[in-house]
Amino acid sequence: MRAQGNPYGLHRVMEPLGELPQAAQRLDASLPLYADEILIRVELVNVDSTSFRQLREISQNDPDLLKKRILEIVRERGKLHNPITDSGGMLVGTVAEVGPGYGGPLTLKAGDRVATLVSLTLTPLHLEEIRGIDLKTGQMEARGHGILFETGIACRMPKDLPERIALAVLDICGAPALVMRHVRNGDRVLFVGAGKSAKLSAVALKGEWESGVKVECLDVDAQALHDMREMGLADETHAGDATKPGGLEFLQKGRGYDVVVNVTNVPGTEMASIMAVREGGTVIFFGMGTSFSKVALGAEGIAKDATFLIGSGYVRGHAELALDLVRESRALREWFERKYSV
């Protein structure tokens, strides 16, 4: 056991020194543990959707190339931090050890199965091997270890949900919580992207206000839109390419949406989201491909005065809220079962 570290993990940063782990080029993921850390034996890794999409593209959907590239990143950086998309993912594993000097908020003990709720871009990670990789979902079976600092968080894996479903839900559990914080009864809400974040968030909205909230959805994927309607989660859907807002006629009509929720993993959808929101409304960006300057300058460029939020992955109570949504909505649970069955 090594000495006491730093609550933010500064002691694990190798390059450049003085940076925080997320900004660092390289972390030290070696053992033994520092006294204030938690050691987790890794079993399952969920690669962030934007990162996985990019890695799949450069590997031309070849699972072996993909595994090789992911192992390379982790070996070089001491963390799963995609240098192109600047995003990571999360992991599931078993607590191997809680350092005797640990003073953080978690009440974990050795043997607990947990999911980490901090990004893998700042989690010291060592992978010995990747066994299986699911090209549809970005989930992979892996063996190795990860380390949590005192400021990091994790949650116990629920016993009543299949593990892959719980992991898929926890991966984006910030979305429904933040959406619920910013939507009011009577609002018109547009989701840009009809994936799992949109579905979870729409279940939360409809569960709270039913038809009081009008939900619409934009996606290129007709099946995803069909699912949203079938599941009773969208009052209206729009098939179209959010990266080409010039071609989206519905955006140029009407008074605009009260809240726009950007949940795509495709870069270049900022302007569609900005054009869609009404004056004084709110856009929440969750897609890790979002460009800060495209939003700031794009909004200025069309003189749209609205609130533009960076959707952080952490909102108090987010994990419980998201898991409860899957527990309580049969349609949602069935959708996750279809998509995340092994």
Place this chain on the structure above:
Amino acid sequence: MRAQGNPYGLHRVMEPLGELPQAAQRLDASLPLYADEILIRVELVNVDSTSFRQLREISQNDPDLLKKRILEIVRERGKLHNPITDSGGMLVGTVAEVGPGYGGPLTLKAGDRVATLVSLTLTPLHLEEIRGIDLKTGQMEARGHGILFETGIACRMPKDLPERIALAVLDICGAPALVMRHVRNGDRVLFVGAGKSAKLSAVALKGEWESGVKVECLDVDAQALHDMREMGLADETHAGDATKPGGLEFLQKGRGYDVVVNVTNVPGTEMASIMAVREGGTVIFFGMGTSFSKVALGAEGIAKDATFLIGSGYVRGHAELALDLVRESRALREWFERKYSV
């Protein structure tokens, strides 16, 4: 005169087709004008601070190299869009022509002197020459033309303020307006960066609430901090490097700030801003070097539940508010006169 264009400027996009002007690689800045456009003869250009800093670095402070690089960007892209920082600037000039089909909100006529309030990253621009360039401020005298679309905005140059001061103020006029929208009486506010945006915003805060609002400021530049105190704009200042938050002890004490305003042109200051804000507080990011993913994942990484805003350059009434601050605060006006005198 060409035919009617598109309010968002789609008709000027050459590559890739279908993109909006800000996202485009290349715009057509050629004449004649389309019927719904406004033509401006360019006289002064204010390069965005983050972009100018990067251009000055690669030109090693050589004015001729700097001019050459800026002319190259404008020639290649048909707009002043720095490909590295993804930011632009704004311009001052004289309205040469308002197309007969123009149906936008501006009431300009030929001969009006105006500043454009939309970014140069989406403004078709042709430059014949750059005459002078001020290495301190990023302002340059230039000759050429720029084009405004119907969704673009501009304001008449005030007659009671020196032109270079008005341009410097209008460049960042979104900051005080957005800060005033999010700060409440009684708040503790931290500015990360002590440049002109911090000064303008602090004048607005102190003008409204005096000692009701506690203003603090973090910067590496002792002179900038000294000026903030001397001008009565900061109750407390902290000398330190916001790119190395691990070394900033004052951030790790106390309950955190209600509102943190990031107004630096230095990349890598996201974590300091996130660590500084209290749970439930608000961070407004204005620096064009801000990384979306560093904010989203950094906040998640230390489980900080707060509101993270992308500071858009447009807030209704922003130009008038900012110019009035300089008119009404003698200390601020004198500071601008010292800094922007020719």
